[in-house]
Amino acid sequence: MSPAPDAKPLPMPTRCPVTGQPLEVTRLECPESGVTIEGRFVPNEFALLNGEQLEFLRLFVRVRGNLKEVERLSGVSYPTVRLRLEATLRALGYEPANTAAGDTREEVLSALERGDISAAEAAKRLRAVRR
Template sequence: MSRRGRLPVRCPSCGGDLHVVELACPGCSTSVRGDYPLPPLSRLGGEDQQFALAFVLRSGSLKEMARLYGVSYPTVRNRLDALIERLGAIIESHERDATAAGEGEDADVPSDGG
C-alpha cells in the first residue's frame, strides 16, 4: 500500500461504488474527463490485493504461495478459491451496472484534431 493510503472505492455518504471522473497529467496539466468505473481488482480489500499480487509475481505457484505465507497448500488453495469467488461477484456486479448505465458510449477524450 502506498503512503497516500488506500484508494476509496465506496461512497462515504451512500455506500455506492465510486467512479473516476477525471484523470490529470502532472507533467503537462492535461486532464481527461469521463465516467470510468474502478477496475475489479481495485475493488478488492487490501489483503486480497496483496494476495493476488503475490500470486501473480510467483507465476501462480500455490507451492510458492504456501511457502511465502507459511501455511499449507490446501489453505492457500482455499484462500485463492475464496478470492476468485469475491472477484467473480465484483465482475458480475460491474457488468450489471455497466449494462444498466448503457456503458459503451465514448468518454470525453481530447481529440488530436485529425
C-alpha cells in the same frame, strides 16, 4: 489543495465510506502536463480488490501460480491459500470451478474455525463433501 510533488499516492478508494456502495471515477489528471479528463470511468476488476486480495494476487503472480510456494512464502496452510485464491477469484467476478468438490471435511471445518468462510459457506461445502 494538491499534494506535494514527491508525496506518495494513496490507494484509490473503491467504496463510499457512508453507504458502502461502489464509487465512480469521474476525473483523471496527468501530474506532468496538467491535462484533466472528466467523465464517468469504470475501474477494472483488479482496482476493486481489497488490500489483502491484491497482496495475495501479487504473490500468486510472482510465484507464477504455484500454490505450494504461496503457502511457503505466506506462512499459512495450503487449504487457507486455496480459500484465499477462491475468494480473490469471486471478488474478480469468476466463480471457481468445482471448488467445494475438492474440499475435505477437515479443510472446511478448519476454514470455518479461522473465520475464512461463513457458516453458510461451510454448510454448503460440507453438503458437497458428502456427495
